[in-house]
Ligand SMILES: Nc1ncnc2c1ncn2[C@@H]1O[C@H](COP(=O)(O)OP(=O)(O)OP(=O)(O)O)[C@@H](O)[C@H]1O
């Protein structure tokens with residue numbers, strides 16, 4: 001399935017995305033540099049009601065946000081694997097602990113450590129079509 005979106009309708013797109021992703025906990029967001037992964041994750045977090053600042057975890061590797069769902073406090077991990085070399089570095093950075101913690105994990109540059117992703121991860125692909133439009137492809141890989 002594919003959706004085209006701009007910054008003007010990114011929140012509606014994120015709302016649809018959550019409906020399609022269903023119960024998926026680990027969401028791998030593929031796309032080249034500057035494609036809009038962080039920007040889309042920001043929208044996904046907005047829809048969940050995250051109030052923390054959603055910023056690129058390029059230096060920290062893992063950002064942790066909180067939100068409430070049906071009155072229960074929940075966590076989202078925003079993970080950027082760009083700076084990691086391989087799976088071993090990812091494990092050392094504590095990524096696997098997040099991935100198997102049953103919290104939602106939104107992952108940029110998942111191709112850096114594909115082997116540590118759970119088999120039921122939900123994969124999405126963002127492509128630049130022009131300066132304002134992005135194409136989002138979704139589904140299980
Ligand atoms: N429809 C759109 N969706 C997302 N970003 C868009 C869109 N239109 C324009 N942009 C712009 O494109 C840029 C995307 O940058 P962003 O940091 O989200 O990319 P990224 O994929 O996370 O890059 P990196 O691989 O470096 O982490 C932002 O400046 C954003 O404002």
Ligand SMILES: [Mg+2]
Nearest residue numbers: 037038056108
């Ligand atoms: Mg980014």
